[in-house]
Amino acid sequence: MAYDVDFTEVSTVGLESSPHAEALAGLRANEARYFKNKYAHTFSTEPADVAADVVNYVSHILDEERGIVIASPALEATEFEVDGIRWAYVFYESGLSVNVLYTLAEGGKRAVGFKLCDGMDVPDELASFKFARQKSKLAGTIRGSYFVVKGEY
Template sequence: MPYVVDFVTVSTTGLESSPVAEALAGLRANEARYFRNKYDHEFTVGTAEEEADAVARVARVLKDERDIVIASPALEATRFEVDGVDWTYVFYESGLSVNLLWTIEDGGKRAVGFKLSDGMEVPEELAAFKFARQRSKLAGTIRGSYFVVKGEY
């Protein structure tokens, strides 16, 4: 059952099988805080099975755009619209978070973002990307990268 991510009391609920569960929970909470502060939106996630359409959407864009297949199983996902942007997030067991930003208006921003939890190695399928570092009180050091989506989905 989908639930609202609490960024005040960070919980590993739903992420327990990850070897970096606490860091991934911090990363998820960091995203929840961002959406609460910027858009007053409650960041709600469900299991990968409950949110299968969101997981499939991200997988399709990654495969079609860059021939990327994420090796790690998806644990949780969400898809929502806020301020004219369709957002899809998938959190993977390895500690990876992938988000798809899709501005609904034609000609807007469309991109895929990758964030690596503190303590995880760069997955082989993302070795071609350069990752910038960012500090977070909730997630420690986050490494992130992205690419612009060219196709229509």
């Protein structure tokens, strides 16, 4: 069952098993607000088992590009296309959000982004990344990092 993420009334729907459910819900709502304001797109997520193809796609890119395997179980995922960009998001129980930005046009931007919700530790598999801090009314302090995707997916 798809869940349209509401950024005015932040809800932990689908994220309840996370020890950082409130902060992760704020992070998810922050993403929903961004897509609504920039692209007029409604950000909807599905349980990870329903969106297994999205989770596998993101996992494949992480493994192929950097040999990264996320240890935490995936809780929710989504995939959509806006303005010629394919976006994929996976929200993990640990409080981590991973997104893949993949411009469909040749030579466009392609990257993987990591966001850590407020209060979570940097996962061991991401220890080599430096994280910048960003303040959010919905999510508190978000720490983010990324890398450029070199391959074709």
